[in-house]
Amino acid sequence: MTMLLEVRDLNKSFGGVNATAHVSLDVMAGELHAIIGPNGAGKTTLISQLSGEMTPDSGEVVFNGTDITKLSMPARAHLGLARSFQITSVFQDMTLLDNVMLAIQAHDGHSFRFWAPARADKRLTEPAMAMLQSVGLAEKADLTATTVSHGEHRQLEIAMALATDPTLLLLDEPMAGMGPEESQRMVEILNGLKGEKTMLLIEHDMDAVFALADRISVLVYGSIIATGTPEEIRRNEDVKRAYLGEEAA
Numbered sequence: 001m002t003m004l005l006e007v008r009d010l011n012k013s014f015g016g017v018n019a020t021a022h023v024s025l026d027v028m029a030g031e032l033h034a035i036i037g038p039n040g041a042g043k044t045t046l047i048s049q050l051s052g053e054m055t056p057d058s059g060e061v062v063f064n065g066t067d068i069t070k071l072s073m074p075a076r077a078h079l080g081l082a083r084s085f086q087i088t089s090v091f092q093d094m095t096l097l098d099n100v101m102l103a104i105q106a107h108d109g110h111s112f113r114f115w116a117p118a119r120a121d122k123r124l125t126e127p128a129m130a131m132l133q134s135v136g137l138a139e140k141a142d143l144t145a146t147t148v149s150h151g152e153h154r155q156l157e158i159a160m161a162l163a164t165d166p167t168l169l170l171l172d173e174p175m176a177g178m179g180p181e182e183s184q185r186m187v188e189i190l191n192g193l194k195g196e197k198t199m200l201l202i203e204h205d206m207d208a209v210f211a212l213a214d215r216i217s218v219l220v221y222g223s224i225i226a227t228g229t230p231e232e233i234r235r236n237e238d239v240k241r242a243y244l245g246e247e248a249a
Contacts, residue, residue: 010059019045037219080167103163151182
């Protein structure tokens with residue numbers, strides 16, 4: 001298996017507090033790698049450094065053989081690294097289809113000028129519909145974003161991220177705020193993407209993590225204390241003490 005993302009000795013401090021401390025992490029091509037940890041563990045700071053939103057104080061991030069440590073978010077997106085949810089801009093008064101078409105246009109550098117004719121352009125509509133189909137929203141393509149549920153909004157955001165044709169998809173708590181049925185639907189969607197897209201998942205829903213992940217890394221106080229298969233993480237005594245508690249037994 002080829003290494004797609006290599007993080008080495010990544011450090012980021014705020015006012016003397018180490019948000020990430022000597023973090024080293026590998027993500028292999030084709031895997032779904034989850035990062036878990038308690039609140040305040042540094043997960044958001046870590047993914048922000050991987051996406052380019054934050055620059056680390058030291059360390060390096062290598063993506064697909066290229067050192068991207070100092071590259072901007074747009075430059076990383078151009079190389080095939082996309083972060084979903086926190087940076088996605090959904091136009092609430094536009095249809096789901098139009099939102100995904102805009103994401104395709106933005107990625108390909110098309111002009112936004114003549115929007116009406118764009119709806120007749122199969123080079124946009126067909127891939128946009130395919131993205132909506134992949135997240136279970138094809139039947140709601142002509143609904144505006146304001147009319148769909150919270151879970152469907154998150155599904156739309158994944159479709160928009162997929163529209164950039166990423167090599168690596170960074171998923172920042174995709175199940176946040178969802179009920180059990182919506183969470184299960186998201187698990188099914190992400191499971192369907194496994195093997196097609198490499199994914200790095202940050203998520204609090206432990207049932208989802210253990211159902212989806214090929215490997216899990218556990219972040220505590222800014223440091224990774226363990227990496228392994230779901231079963232290895234379940235058995236790891238340090239992880240049980242630090243995070244999972246009796247539920248991992």
